Amino acid sequence: xxxxxxxxxxxxxxxxxxxxxxxxxxxxxxxxxxxxxxxxxxxxxxxxxxxxxxxxxxxxxxxxxxxxxxxxxxxxxxxxxxxxxxxxxxxxxxxxxxxxxxxxxxxxxxxxxxxxxxxxxxxxxxxxxxxxxxxxxxxxxxxxxxxxxxxxxxxxxxxxxxxxxxxxxxxxxxxxxxxxxxxxxxxxxxxxxxxxxxxxxxxxxxxxxxxxxxxxxxxxxxxxxxxxxxxxxxxxxxxxxxxxxxxxxxxxxxxxxxxxxxxxxxxxxxxxxxxxxxxxxxxxxxxxxxxxxx
Amino acid sequence: xxxxxxxxxxxxxxxxxxxxxxxxxxxxxxxxxxxxxxxxxxxxxxxxxxxxxxxxxxxxxxxxxxxxxxxxxxxxxxxxxxxxxxxxxxxxxxxxxxxxxxxxxxxxxxxxxxxxxxxxxxxxxxxxxxxxxxxxxxxxxxxxxxxxxxxxxxxxxxxxxxxxxxxxxxxxxxxxxxxxxxxxxxxxxxxxxxxxxxxxxxxxxxxxxxxxxxxxxxxxxxxx
Numbered sequence: 001x002x003x004x005x006x007x008x009x010x011x012x013x014x015x016x017x018x019x020x021x022x023x024x025x026x027x028x029x030x031x032x033x034x035x036x037x038x039x040x041x042x043x044x045x046x047x048x049x050x051x052x053x054x055x056x057x058x059x060x061x062x063x064x065x066x067x068x069x070x071x072x073x074x075x076x077x078x079x080x081x082x083x084x085x086x087x088x089x090x091x092x093x094x095x096x097x098x099x100x101x102x103x104x105x106x107x108x109x110x111x112x113x114x115x116x117x118x119x120x121x122x123x124x125x126x127x128x129x130x131x132x133x134x135x136x137x138x139x140x141x142x143x144x145x146x147x148x149x150x151x152x153x154x155x156x157x158x159x160x161x162x163x164x165x166x167x168x169x170x171x172x173x174x175x176x177x178x179x180x181x182x183x184x185x186x187x188x189x190x191x192x193x194x195x196x197x198x199x200x201x202x203x204x205x206x207x208x209x210x211x212x213x214x215x216x217x218x219x220x221x222x223x224x225x226x227x228x229x230x231x232x233x234x235x236x237x238x239x240x241x242x243x244x245x246x247x248x249x250x251x252x253x254x255x256x257x258x259x260x261x262x263x264x265x266x267x268x269x270x271x272x273x274x275x276x277x278x279x280x281x282x283x284x285x286x287x288x289x290x291x292x293x294x
Numbered sequence: 295x296x297x298x299x300x301x302x303x304x305x306x307x308x309x310x311x312x313x314x315x316x317x318x319x320x321x322x323x324x325x326x327x328x329x330x331x332x333x334x335x336x337x338x339x340x341x342x343x344x345x346x347x348x349x350x351x352x353x354x355x356x357x358x359x360x361x362x363x364x365x366x367x368x369x370x371x372x373x374x375x376x377x378x379x380x381x382x383x384x385x386x387x388x389x390x391x392x393x394x395x396x397x398x399x400x401x402x403x404x405x406x407x408x409x410x411x412x413x414x415x416x417x418x419x420x421x422x423x424x425x426x427x428x429x430x431x432x433x434x435x436x437x438x439x440x441x442x443x444x445x446x447x448x449x450x451x452x453x454x455x456x457x458x459x460x461x462x463x464x465x466x467x468x469x470x471x472x473x474x475x476x477x478x479x480x481x482x483x484x485x486x487x488x489x490x491x492x493x494x495x496x497x498x499x500x501x502x503x504x505x506x507x508x509x510x511x512x513x514x515x516x517x518x
Contacts, residue, residue, distance in 0.1 A: 084495065106455045109447050109465045120448065128495050140497070160456045168477040172453030175492050187456060224405040230459035 002072035005101045006154040008043040009208045011182055015187070015273030016267045016294070017044045017074065017210060018285045020066070021058035024072035032065065034282035038173040039071030039288055046103060046185070050081060053113025060090055063099045065114040072158070075099050078107025083123035084132065084142050085091060091136060097150035102183065103156045104176075126157055127172065130179035156183035159199035160231035162191070170201065177205050186276045187231045188214035190222075190238055192264060199270055208272040211265055215278045215288065219243035255284060259291020266292065295324040295415075296388045297422045298331060298408035303342055304383060309405040313354065313381040316343065317393070318407070319373070320360035321387035326346075328422055331386030331408050333360040339386065339407060357358055364391025377402060430500040436480035436488045443496075445472035451493040 018038050023031055027133040038045060045066050063073035075094050077087060091102065110120040124132065132142050139150040157176040163169035176184070184202070189195045189211050202209050202263050214232075216222050219242040222234040238257060245253035264273050278285050300306075300322045310316050318340045326332025340358045347354040359376065363369045364387035365441075368379075377383055385392040388410040396404040412424035427444045433451065434441060443449045447465045454473035457464025461474045480486050 048517040107451065108457060111465055112457075118491060122450070123498070124333070124495055125450045125452050125455075127299045127492055131492065145300070157458055163454075163456070163458060164460050165477075167472050167481070168454045169456075170484075171477065174490075175452055177493055187356060191346060230464050 002039070002070060003043065004113070005072050005074060006152070006182070008083070009154070009272070010071075012043065013269075015044075015210060016042045016277045017046050017273070017288065018042045019275065019277040019279075020045050020047045020062060020282065021051055021280065022047065022059065022062045026057075026064070028057070031062070032069070034068050035066050035071060037283060038285055039066065039069055041086070041289060042276075043273075044074045044101060047076055048111070049076040049078045049105070049107070051108075053080065053110050053115070054110045055115055056085045060097075060099070063094065064097050064198065065162055067098050072101070073099055074101040075128060076098055076103045076104050076105060078105045079122050079124045079126065079129055080110065081121055083121050083156030087129060088136065088141055089134060091133065091153070092147075092151060095153070100152060100188065101156075102133060103158070103248045104133065107157055111272045112117075127175045127179050130155055130157060131178060134180040149168040154182055155180055156185060157181040157182050158187065160187040161185065161189055161195055162233045162244060163231050165229070166198075173202075174205070177207050181207060183208040183210060183272075185226070186212040188212045188225075188229075188230075188277065189236045189259075190272045192270070193263065194233075196270055210263075210273040210275045211271050212257050213262060213274050213276045213288075215252075215258050215276070215284065218250045218254075233234065251277055251281075251284070255287050255291050258288045259293075260286070262294070263294035266294075295327055295413070296390075296410060296412045297328045297412050297414045297424075298325050298356055298388050300330050300335065300339070300386075301406070303339075303346075306339065306390045306405075307343065307346060310343070310382050310384060315380045315382075316354060316356045317376075317377065317380040317383045318356065319364070319383050319385050320341070320358075321364040321385075321391050322360055322362040323365075325386065325388055325408060326360075327393075327416070329420065331388075333358075336360050337496050339384070364388075365394050369395070370395075374398075401515050403438075417490075428498075430478055430505065431497065433493075436493075437476045437483070438483065440472060440476045440479060440490075442476060445470070445475070449496075451496060453489070461513065 047059040048061045059076050063075045066073035086261050104125045104126050111116050133155045135142055137150055137152055139147050159173045160169055184207050219239050222242055224237045225232045226234050242253055265271055276285055318336050320332050320336035336358045340356045343356045359373055359471045361369045363434050377399050384407045385404055386407045392406045412423045413426040417423050424444055429443045454471055458471040459496045461471055463471050480488055
């Protein structure tokens with residue numbers, strides 16, 4: 001039996017989660033292989049919800065598959081595709097299937113994805129979704145009606161420590177904690193000095209912080225993210241380091257860098273754990289962990 | 295004001311192909327100011343239609359008319375005899391004006407020439423930008439006079455999403471992040487407390503369409 005994620009957060013010095021991105025289509029063989037490979041190596045598997053507004057298998061059924069495989073799933077929920085009725089019924093549904101970890105996000109806008117003509121929902125936002133989770137736990141739905149049996153969730157949210165300007169982001173971070181977030185997963189970080197500054201601030205709050213680790217596959221990917229992905233900043237020396245890798249060895253370099261960062265975060269007790277986003281290269285997560293000495 | 299843009303000529307023409315008497319009717323208020331459906335635009339569209347039909351060798355009468363407001367019954371007095379003489383009226387008003395015209399002249403075909411786009415302001419000459427979604431529950435007192443429902447594509451009420459990027463929006467790099475603007479303005483005014491508390495979920499009941507308002511002074515009249 002896997003250890004409940006809340007227990008891991010409470011008892012382990014350094015928690016590791018990894019991201020699972022469901023496929024577009026019903027061929028789940030590769031994903032099941034990734035789940036099997038990772039379920040005992042990490043504390044929880046965090047399943048994306050139509051990530052980047054690209055339609056795929058939903059987070060909920062994949063969480064159930066993780067559960068069946070003996071892993072500990074975290075259900076990602078965005079507010080983009082569901083109004084408050086759908087969010088609540090999915091949360092209740094998740095709970096009765098044994099899925100009781102939830103990561104609450106606002107969600108990317110519709111037009112960044114592959115169904116640009118679709119109607120965006122955003123009835124609630126990440127803060128209000130956290131409130132909704134906590135209200136269900138009190139035995140009431142979001143409209144105040146009594147529930148026949150209340151669920152209990154371990155709920156988390158997201159922060160972007162590299163956001164510029166940072167102040168509005170921190171205001172929202174504080175609202176998320178006030179709304180009941182127990183753990184906070186960060187957007188990918190690469191500049192540990194900046195991250196340490198963020199952690200000095202974040203330590204004032206009673207919340208576990210998992211640093212987001214995105215595996216670099218090439219110097220080009222790092223430059224692309226700097227130019228195009230909000231809230232991601234890869235320092236020049238890391239780009240140079242990636243570029244210095246011999247031809248065909250860039251990925252190995254990326255694994256080395258990710259491992260090194262995780263090791264430093266853990267050894268210097270900078271934060272409470274990491275969330276590894278391998279984005280299509282989930283099979284490399286064990287290598288990243290061994291590069292980190294774990 | 296209400297801002298609209300003219301539909302492509304081919305689309306407008308497709309509505310009136312086969313008609314012999316066409317009236318192009320402008321509106322002298324909002325869409326006139328935003329250079330989409332006023333007297334000048336009526337002239338332009340009518341000329342385009344005449345030329346197109348002439349080129350096709352078709353004998354079509356295209357006349358022009360602009361009234362002050364197509365969203366108000368009383369302004370139709372001057373055209374009430376005229377409109378029934380046409381097969382079709384191309385209304386260059388906003389969607390409200392088109393519908394008022396269609397309601398008043400039920401047996402006539404009334405078609406739109408504009409796409410009604412937003413409620414906004416003039417930024418400068420020839421530039422308008424959206425400012426209000428008419429959400430029926432104004433938050434501007436709390437948000438420093440910047441509307442998060444309109445300026446934020448997600449209509450977020452509790453602060454910026456993770457897509458905010460150096461003060462710009464994830465949806466369009468050329469557009470400002472509403473919550474960065476709100477935060478900065480309230481910070482300058484020393485009023486950040488206005489947004490520090492969790493804002494409750496919006497009540498969408500007030501947005502159930504179609505809305506109707508009866509002024510208090512006229513309530514009895516309406517009931518009678």
